[in-house]
Amino acid sequence: MKELLRLPAHRVQALIEGGEVDARELFLLQLRFARFVEPEVSSFLTLADEEPPHASEPQVELAALRGNRILSQIPVSVKDIIATRDLATSAGSRILSGYVPPYDATAVRLLKEAGNFIVGKTNLDEFGMGSSTEYSGYFPTHNPWDLSRVPGGSSGGAASSVAALQSFVGLGSDTGGSVRQPAALCGVVGFKPTYGFISRYGLIAYASSLDHIGITAREVTDVALMMNVVARPDPLDATSQAPPDADYVAALDKRGELKSAKIGVVKELMDPELMDSEVIALCEDSLRILGSAGVDVVRVSLPEVRHLLPAYYILAAAEASSNLARYDGIRYGLGFPADTSMDLQKQYLRVRVSGFGEEVKRRILLGTYVLSAGYAEAYYNQARQLRRLVAASVADLFSKVDFLFSPTSPFLAFKLGERMDDPTKMYACDVCVVLANLANVPAISLPAGLSRSNLPVGIQLMAPSGEDARLLAMGRLYEEAAAFGFRTPPLVAKKLDEFKA
């Protein structure tokens, strides 16, 4: 039975629905293997109990709405920045240590109502601020393909949990590529929908205009099944705009119609000066695969790309400095016994100084700086102007091509500690992925094969805003043409052999 853990979620679900596998037994097996492999990879901040209180039959209404083609009865991991009732949620930060939400995020509630099981809460860079999971307030996560390397970030725990067979799918968050970049470095699929398609209610805010909940999975079909559960209009999120009747699974069946589609390769994001040569080589292989599937591949230019990272870091830091002002230790999270010799300001300061990590402090200070009198015009308003121009340029490109293509990460997974001495070296990891957040378009990272050193590489496809279903169909078309399938990292395969179910 333990070999089931290697399968994509949709194949396991078919076995459950056919009565060949018991969902609760599968959950227990999943949880035990997650614990078995956890000392090597450190994907989780919290693992669930063996008797999950939320395990239930799918609610009829939800199942009927989606014609039963929803993700159901599957063990799922949830990034620790997404609220889960009765399960600790810290956003990877010491300042929220011990916080147990009294409510579920909408996406979590929907997953539970569809009968899925929460395996645990996955590790991340504190509040989603990082690209390697080394900025977690607790411990770093290791890449299952090479334990001396990072899994990417900030949803590094989500990606490693799916790659290391600790969960079948994962909910993550993506403010500037945080689902897609780790998915690429861990050899799995990572999807960021259009802004507002998955409710942000219960997602702890980092940069609200850029924050998205996203999905990590082994195959595109699993993403579509998950979207059929979580992409729903939500009155609890004022920016929610999911089409109420979209069927992402059914859309996959129309992938044949996309064989005449046109894909634009963003040439600035294939620049050998910015990208590893092996990454470019595997991306070119992927383009040949798409070409042989009938897709028309053309080169397009987006000159604004070279200014995207500064704009992104200004906007994200500005929003973070406001969103994180609420953490003072008074209502939840880290607190100290009352000290009557201190005034309230000093009590706040004590909590914030001990609770926030170095990178979070840096971004709060950067945000404070770019919003302060005399600097806002030069930095913040310039970044907003650039964002608007980029969105217009991307819309213009989409009048000529159906999808945009780039690598997901410019580099292979790097060694732990390698980029910690200069924060801007870490920021450079996001050069390909921030575009989709700034332009508000859906994007997906797909496995493109392995480097000579046996490390995964991912390609990224983007579609016009709102065309999430079509993007997933193109992803499936590529997946089918490439015929890579999900690959178990050798170390994890060895652990599975040793594991006594």
Add this chain to the structure above:
Amino acid sequence: MKEELLNHLCELARLKLSKAEEADFAAKFAQVLAFVDEIKALELNAGSVLPLVMKERQETAEDVVCEAESSPELPRDYRVGSIGDLEGGDGA
């Protein structure tokens, strides 16, 4: 980066750096500022910088003045009393 600017930002953001971490933090923060600095020199003219997301929802309803069903009135000289008054006295 000048120490007084860093201290001023810390004060605004309700943060504080210890003497031990100040030097390293200032150096890394200077790297970040240099990284974002290029944006200042760009000549951009994108027009309005209203939020670009949710365009279709930017249209808001006309403001309409509504008659209040009842308007609670407080005496002009009403003041909240001190804590001591509230706990032991009549509060007004």
